[in-house]
Amino acid sequence: MNIFRVSADILHLLSILVLLLKIHATKSCAGISLKTQELYLAVFVTRYLDLFWNFHSLYNSVFKVVYIATSSMIIWYMKRHRGVKQTYDKDHDTFRYLFLIVPCAVLALIVNGRFSLFEILWTFSIYLEAVAILPQLVLLQRTKNVDNLTGNYVFLLGLYRAFYILNWIYRYATEPHYSAWIVWLSGLVQTGLYLDFFYYYLQAWKQSKKLQLPS
Amino acid sequence: EEDGEEHDEL
Numbered sequence A: 001m002n003i004f005r006v007s008a009d010i011l012h013l014l015s016i017l018v019l020l021l022k023i024h025a026t027k028s029c030a031g032i033s034l035k036t037q038e039l040y041l042a043v044f045v046t047r048y049l050d051l052f053w054n055f056h057s058l059y060n061s062v063f064k065v066v067y068i069a070t071s072s073m074i075i076w077y078m079k080r081h082r083g084v085k086q087t088y089d090k091d092h093d094t095f096r097y098l099f100l101i102v103p104c105a106v107l108a109l110i111v112n113g114r115f116s117l118f119e120i121l122w123t124f125s126i127y128l129e130a131v132a133i134l135p136q137l138v139l140l141q142r143t144k145n146v147d148n149l150t151g152n153y154v155f156l157l158g159l160y161r162a163f164y165i166l167n168w169i170y171r172y173a174t175e176p177h178y179s180a181w182i183v184w185l186s187g188l189v190q191t192g193l194y195l196d197f198f199y200y201y202l203q204a205w206k207q208s209k210k211l212q213l214p215s
Numbered sequence B: 001e002e003d004g005e006e007h008d009e010l
Helices: A003-026 A032-051 A059-079 A100-110 A117-131 A133-144 A146-176 A179-206
Strands: none
Touching: A003 A059, A003 A146, A032 A059, A032 A100, A032 A117, A032 A133, A100 A117, A117 A179, A133 A146, A133 A179, A146 A179
């Protein structure tokens, strides 16, 4: 465990909390992609199946439960909460998530560390997490005006990925047999997807303006 | 890869 890894996990949790807080406080989920949230829940559920037998640390177990619980709450708000679900932008959130799920599943079957059910589900979750933000980015692109909290949510998620890369570099330098190229490549793709968004987010922040994405 | 290796990251 190193400072980059802990920072990454906390940033990840913060991003989810920012989103929950926004939905709870404003009773609105405008600008939030339900598709992305459902994909994240699928990522957590398929990756954290080992919750029942892998007691690596209390730290890991607590985070796993919290990630699954908080992302389930977001989905519950968006689909079931009487006020919030009316604000869901379903006409713009039309990304077909099978286009992401099927290729990730096929890739996980072909490229994995070990051919076992749980290893393949874990690998699938790694691939799926890399692209799960796409419906959210497409929705932001379509609606152009991004409210502050949604912008902060995506920014924190990107920051979380960047810190994971620092964690890998640190571990590679300090742990003799540390290597995880499936995770590294997926992580690089995932972080890369945020770069464009980061550029506009930081520009808006520098000029203390509302974040607007170009057409 | 060793059999039964656990994933220690989240």
